[in-house]
Amino acid sequence: MSHPASPLALPFPAMPPIAGVEVRVARARYKTWDRCDLTFVTLAAGTTVAGVLTQSRCPSPEVEWCRKALVLGQARALVVNAGNSNAFTGDRGRQAVEAIAARTAAHAGCQPSDIFVASTGVIGVPLPIDKAEAGLDAAFTSDLCGWEAMAETIGTTDTFSKGATTTAIVDGRTVTLVGIIKGSGMIAPDMATMLGFIFTDAAVDPAFLQRAMTAANAPSFSCITVDGDTSTSDTVLAFATGAAGNTALVDDESAGADAFRAALNDLCHQLALLVVRDGEGASKLIEIAVTGADSDRSAHRIAMSIANSPLVKTAIAGEDANWGRIVMAVGKAGEPAERDRLAIRFGDTQVAEGGLALSGYDEAPVAAHLKGQEIEIGVDLGIGEGKATVWTCDLTHGYISINADYRS
Amino acid sequence: MSHPASPLALPFPAMPPIAGVEVRVARARYKTWDRCDLTFVTLAAGTTVAGVLTQSRCPSPEVEWCRKALVLGQARALVVNAGNSNAFTGDRGRQAVEAIAARTAAHAGCQPSDIFVASTGVIGVPLPIDKAEAGLDAAFTSDLCGWEAMAETIGTTDTFSKGATTTAIVDGRTVTLVGIIKGSGMIAPDMATMLGFIFTDAAVDPAFLQRAMTAANAPSFSCITVDGDTSTSDTVLAFATGAAGNTALVDDESAGADAFRAALNDLCHQLALLVVRDGEGASKLIEIAVTGADSDRSAHRIAMSIANSPLVKTAIAGEDANWGRIVMAVGKAGEPAERDRLAIRFGDTQVAEGGLALSGYDEAPVAAHLKGQEIEIGVDLGIGEGKATVWTCDLTHGYISINADYRS
Numbered sequence: 001m002s003h004p005a006s007p008l009a010l011p012f013p014a015m016p017p018i019a020g021v022e023v024r025v026a027r028a029r030y031k032t033w034d035r036c037d038l039t040f041v042t043l044a045a046g047t048t049v050a051g052v053l054t055q056s057r058c059p060s061p062e063v064e065w066c067r068k069a070l071v072l073g074q075a076r077a078l079v080v081n082a083g084n085s086n087a088f089t090g091d092r093g094r095q096a097v098e099a100i101a102a103r104t105a106a107h108a109g110c111q112p113s114d115i116f117v118a119s120t121g122v123i124g125v126p127l128p129i130d131k132a133e134a135g136l137d138a139a140f141t142s143d144l145c146g147w148e149a150m151a152e153t154i155g156t157t158d159t160f161s162k163g164a165t166t167t168a169i170v171d172g173r174t175v176t177l178v179g180i181i182k183g184s185g186m187i188a189p190d191m192a193t194m195l196g197f198i199f200t201d202a203a204v205d206p207a208f209l210q211r212a213m214t215a216a217n218a219p220s221f222s223c224i225t226v227d228g229d230t231s232t233s234d235t236v237l238a239f240a241t242g243a244a245g246n247t248a249l250v251d252d253e254s255a256g257a258d259a260f261r262a263a264l265n266d267l268c269h270q271l272a273l274l275v276v277r278d279g280e281g282a283s284k285l286i287e288i289a290v291t292g293a294d295s296d297r298s299a300h301r302i303a304m305s306i307a308n309s310p311l312v313k314t315a316i317a318g319e320d321a322n323w324g325r326i327v328m329a330v331g332k333a334g335e336p337a338e339r340d341r342l343a344i345r346f347g348d349t350q351v352a353e354g355g356l357a358l359s360g361y362d363e364a365p366v367a368a369h370l371k372g373q374e375i376e377i378g379v380d381l382g383i384g385e386g387k388a389t390v391w392t393c394d395l396t397h398g399y400i401s402i403n404a405d406y407r408s
Numbered sequence: 409m410s411h412p413a414s415p416l417a418l419p420f421p422a423m424p425p426i427a428g429v430e431v432r433v434a435r436a437r438y439k440t441w442d443r444c445d446l447t448f449v450t451l452a453a454g455t456t457v458a459g460v461l462t463q464s465r466c467p468s469p470e471v472e473w474c475r476k477a478l479v480l481g482q483a484r485a486l487v488v489n490a491g492n493s494n495a496f497t498g499d500r501g502r503q504a505v506e507a508i509a510a511r512t513a514a515h516a517g518c519q520p521s522d523i524f525v526a527s528t529g530v531i532g533v534p535l536p537i538d539k540a541e542a543g544l545d546a547a548f549t550s551d552l553c554g555w556e557a558m559a560e561t562i563g564t565t566d567t568f569s570k571g572a573t574t575t576a577i578v579d580g581r582t583v584t585l586v587g588i589i590k591g592s593g594m595i596a597p598d599m600a601t602m603l604g605f606i607f608t609d610a611a612v613d614p615a616f617l618q619r620a621m622t623a624a625n626a627p628s629f630s631c632i633t634v635d636g637d638t639s640t641s642d643t644v645l646a647f648a649t650g651a652a653g654n655t656a657l658v659d660d661e662s663a664g665a666d667a668f669r670a671a672l673n674d675l676c677h678q679l680a681l682l683v684v685r686d687g688e689g690a691s692k693l694i695e696i697a698v699t700g701a702d703s704d705r706s707a708h709r710i711a712m713s714i715a716n717s718p719l720v721k722t723a724i725a726g727e728d729a730n731w732g733r734i735v736m737a738v739g740k741a742g743e744p745a746e747r748d749r750l751a752i753r754f755g756d757t758q759v760a761e762g763g764l765a766l767s768g769y770d771e772a773p774v775a776a777h778l779k780g781q782e783i784e785i786g787v788d789l790g791i792g793e794g795k796a797t798v799w800t801c802d803l804t805h806g807y808i809s810i811n812a813d814y815r816s
Contacts, residue, residue, distance in 0.1 A: 058739030058747040088735045090748065090764035123732025124765045227718040228636075229733075230740035310635040310718070310803075314811035324531025325637075327496045331466030332638035339466040340498065356498035357532045395718075397808050403722035404804065 008277035008285050008373060008393070009160035015147045015178045016165065018199045020044030020241025024142045025153040028135025030083035030121065030128070036153040038132070039080040040139035041197075042108060047241045049075035049116065050210035052217045054234035060087035061094045062117045063233060065101070069113050073206025075239055076114035077104050080154045080195065081132065082182075083121040087232040092126035099129045100136065107140050118195050118235045120182065121156055151180040154195055157402065158182050158278050164270035168202075168263035170256025171246035175202035179267050181236075183226070183275040196221070196236040196271055202260060203242035205250040212261050213238045220268035223300070223390040226279035227399070228308040238264070276391045281398025284316055286375045286391065293386035294336040300388035305333035306377065313395035319370040321363070323351050326379060341382030346370065416685035416693050416781055416801070417568035423555045423586045424573065426607045428452030428649025432550045433561040436543025438491035438529065438536070444561040446540070447488040448547035449605075450516060455649045457483035457524065458618035460625045462642035468495035469502045470525045471641060473509070477521050481614025483647055484522035485512050488562045488603065489540065490590075491529040495640040500534035507537045508544065515548050526603050526643045528590065529564055559588040562603055565810065566590050566686050572678035576610075576671035578664030579654035583610035587675050589644075591634070591683040604629070604644040604679055610668060611650035613658040620669050621646045628676035631708070631798040634687035635807070636716035646672070684799045689806025692724055694783045694799065701794035702744040708796035713741035714785065721803035727778040729771070731759050734787060749790030754778065 021043060025036040051070050053063050062085075069075075079100050086093045101112040108114070119127060151161035163180040181196035204212075213236070221236060242248065249257050277285055288306050293299035306312055309329040315322035323344045330337050340355030347369035351361050369375065375394075429451060433444040459478050461471050470493075477483075487508050494501045509520040516522070527535060559569035571588040589604035612620075621644070629644060650656065657665050685693055696714050701707035714720055717737040723730035731752045738745050748763030755777035759769050777783065783802075 054739075055742070056736070056739030057741070057743070057745040058735050058750065085732075088732060088747065088750075088760070088764060090762065092764070123735055124760065126764075229717050229719045229736060232736055232739050309637050310807070311637045311811060314808055317808070318812035320812075324493075324496060327466050327531055328464070328637060328640055331462075331464030331640050333465070334463070335465070337465040339496065342466065342496075352496070352532065354498065356496060356500070356534075394812075395808065396812065397805055399718070400722055400725070400803065400805050400808055403719055404726040404728075404802075 005159045006278050007283055010274065010277065012148045012151065012161050012163055013165060015163050016176055018176060018178055018241060019201045019243030020047060021199045023145055023150045024139045025145055025149055026135050026139035026142055028081065028131045030081060030131060037082040038135035038139055039150050039153045040136065041078040043075050043077060043239055044241045044243060045076070047075045047239050048073055048204055048206040048209050049237060049239050050206060050213040051235065051237040052213060054231060056230055056232050058088060058232050060085055060119060060233045061097045062086060062119050063235060065097045066116055066118070066235060066237065069116060072113055074114055075116055076110040077108050078116045078197065078237065079104055079136065081119040081127060082154050082156055084119060084125055084127050085121045085123050085233045086119045086127040087123045089124065089126040096127040096129050096132060100132050103133055103136055116237055118233070120154065120195050120233055123232060147178060147180055154180065155182045157280065160278060162271065162274035162278065164267055164274065166263045166267050168256065168259040170202055170249065170260050173244050173246045175200055175244045175246060175260065177263050177267050179271045181271040181275055183278040195233070198238040198267060200240045201244040202240050203244065203246050203248040204240040204260070205248050208249050208251055209238060209240055212264050215261065216264045216268040220272040223388070224272045224276050225304060225307050225390065225392050226276065273391055276393050279393035280402045281396040282393030283396055284373055284375050284394045286316055286377065286393060287389060288377045288392065289389045290379045290381065291387045292381040292383060294384045295386040296388055298335040299386040300390065301335050302330055302333045302379070303388045303390040305329045306379065307390050307392035310395055313392065316375055317394035317396045321346055321351060321366045321370060326377065330379060336383060337381055338383055343380040343382060345378040347376050413567045414686050415691055418682065418685065420556045420559065420569050420571055421573060423571050424584055426584060426586055426649060427609045427651030428455060429607045431553055431558045432547045433553055433557055434543050434547035434550055436489065436539045438489060438539060445490040446543035446547055447558050447561045448544065449486040451483050451485060451647055452649045452651060453484065455483045455647050456481055456612055456614040456617050457645060457647050458614060458621040459643065459645040460621060462639060464638055464640050466496060466640050468493055468527060468641045469505045470494060470527050471643060473505045474524055474526070474643060474645065477524060480521055482522055483524055484518040485516050486524045486605065486645065487512055487544065489527040489535060490562050490564055492527060492533055492535050493529045493531050493641045494527045494535040495531045497532065497534040504535040504537050504540060508540050511541055511544055524645055526641070528562070528603050528641055531640060555586060555588055562588065563590045565688065568686060570679065570682035570686065572675055572682065574671045574675050576664065576667040578610055578657065578668050581652050581654045583608055583652045583654060583668065585671050585675050587679045589679040589683055591686040603641070606646040606675060608648050609652040610648050611652065611654050611656040612648040612668070613656050616657050616659055617646060617648055620672050623669065624672045624676040628680040631796070632680045632684050633712060633715050633798065633800050634684065681799060684801050687801035688810045689804040690801030691804055692781055692783050692802045694724055694785065694801060695797060696785045696800065697797045698787045698789065699795045700789040700791060702792045703794040704796055706743040707794040708798070709743050710738055710741045710787070711796045711798040713737045714787065715798050715800035718803055721800065724783055725802035725804045729754055729759060729774045729778060734785065738787060744791060745789055746791055751788040751790060753786040755784050
């Protein structure tokens with residue numbers, strides 16, 4: 001975490017332990033840094049798992065491993081490496097994942113397919129097996145630590161540690177959900193953000209957990225973008241230990257299913273926004289709400305076209321109410337739109353309507369809104385009922401500095 | 409042209425006049441600047457026209473006007489306004505275009521549908537009709553000027569004037585083609601770049617001219633991107649006066665059709681690259697050649713995914729051979745790709761092959777290549793015969809400064 005904290009940073013919240021989950025961290029020294037970079041999480045017998053993974057056609061071997069292991073729905077341990085994504089490393093990368101799973105399974109007394117592995121960092125350098133194994137051995141015997149230490153350990157260019165928690169009443173029992181996540185560049189998750197991990201003590205059947213996770217992903221991780229660049233390693237995994245003792249959730253009819261889904265949705269929403277708050281170079285958090293579109297899918301595409309437009313993002317960085325650039329981004333999205341029905345607002349102030357600028361709109365509240373840290377852009381297409389909301393950050397000199405002013 | 413010239417700027421070439429074309433410029437004072445900002449071009453009776461226009465769903469009224477007028481295929485004058493794009497201005501914008509066409513037609517003694525109009529600049533402010541009319545009246549009576557003056561007059565944030573010329577032997581006669589073009593932000597033409605104008609003394613049937621222009625557009629203007637943002641006003645028009653006296657080109661069997669098409673292709677290629685050379689903040693011109701893809705269309709999409717990736721563009725700005733970001737951009741394109749067949753080169757040096765880094769490749773030529781102004785990235789997918797080449801520029805602090813560090 002070498003860059004100064006994002007101006008949009010939030011403090012790490014108080015997060016309770018989850019019965020059945022034990023976290024340890026260690027130094028594998030994947031880079032020449034003096035910090036923990038390997039996380040080892042043990043999960044009680046019977047823990048179920050679900051996940052969403054990058055849709056990249058060039059995924060890391062970790063993503064391929066998790067995709068296979070998720071089919072079985074059972075988890076006993078999670079290993080996370082930071083500083084090396086192990087992506088695009090051929091057979092040597094696959095061997096590293098297999099070695100980690102084998103060693104961890106031997107330690108935990110389970111099958112390798114019960115072990116989940118995620119890595120983040122530079123692409124193209126095979127994860128060194130010797131460092132991974134030495135790191136794991138150190139982690140196996142190290143003291144337990146808390147969520148914040150894990151959040152720090154999985155981070156790379158993140159400028160602050162990110163976590164969120166919530167609860168739900170399920171089957172008469174209070175279940176707790178916690179999540180931690182890391183960003184902060186190469187963020188345009190197709191099905192997930194870079195690395196996010198959710199733990200709950202609820203008892204949840206893996207198929208139901210997967211459906212709930214897929215549903216929670218759609219309006220959260222799939223609705224954020226920092227730079228439109230989708231990582232090779234995007235992974236969000238949710239683990240349910242069952243220690244809360246509720247009757248396992250198996251479908252929508254189960255007692256507490258709605259409450260659990262709502263809590264999971266809330267948690268994913270919180271985590272997704274934390275990633276945007278730590279977008280590389282971000283100075284403003286931007287919410288883009290598109291309504292009146294031909295369909296929800298069309299609204300989402302238009303919102304993402306706005307959110308990924310460098311001209312819109314730089315205008316917001318410059319606190320410039322340049323709604324012409326929003327018109328441009330709507331126009332280029334390739335989705336149904338009628339120029340002369342388009343309406344645009346900043347915050348609560350309508351600035352354009354019916355295909356042209358609102359004459360004499362009050363610029364003062366717009367200017368005041370744009371000076372803030374949290375910007376709302378509303379776009380109504382006026383042609384249908386489709387809607388979507390996405391979140392992004394502005395594009396500043398900070399992004400260029402982080403990504404151009406050094407050599408990898 | 410307030411910013412310093414792009415380091416990639418080229419001098420304006422010597423460009424011959426085209427018989428049947430007369431250029432005049434004037435001050436309409438669309439902005440508070442002391443420069444010519446209105447161009448008036450008269451075209452000899454019998455001039456044919458073809459064009460490609462933005463695919464934006466929110467086009468300017470000028471684009472709609474040209475789309476309609478192109479159906480008739482005849483042109484007698486062209487008016488270009490700089491400093492105000494007149495886009496997203498409702499009825500008042502349409503009225504401005506109609507007023508310009510009517511006044512120009514009255515002066516030229518032709519139909520309004522023979523007049524072509526294009527405007528570039530800020531979005532959302534109706535073009536002031538009084539200024540346009542006063543500017544036109546001044547232009548009608550001003551002295552003839554040359555191509556460079558026209559190129560300067562149509563420019564906005566362009567940092568250098570851009571033109572190109574070529575010739576072809578058609579039906580035993582030498583025909584000349586000249587083109588001028590302006591950039592330089594909001595460049596990801598869907599069918600055209602912001603504003604480009606091509607003039608030739610060849611006699612060309614409008615239907616053939618349109619087919620040739622559409623074909624020339626595909627590998628040139630449709631293969632460049634500065635920031636992935638498609639303008640509301642993209643327009644390229646080609647005018648053929650017929651003054652060279654050749655038998656009119658009507659189809660591919662006409663004498664000289666191949667030579668004319670080749671010359672038009674060459675001219676469009678030259679003009680398109682000039683736009684990239686003046687991309688906002690550009691310090692390097694980047695050619696991205698994708699081969700071995702599933703289809704040409706798929707290759708184009710992958711090449712554009714690379715060309716529009718902020719992480720790839722900032723890596724090149726930092727002279728960083730970060731091919732992992734290229735893998736990422738291939739992976740996110742959503743096109744058929746097999747990670748373990750992917751090969752990547754910088755310049756002539758292969759850096760990755762068969763899904764992993766080439767061990768021990770010589771970094772010296774790669775570093776030397778990346779220090780240059782013209783960068784070549786080659787990506788072979790290894791799965792088919794599809795190929796495409798696109799051009800972009802790097803993403804630098806200059807882009808942010810131009811687009812964020814001011815208020816519009």
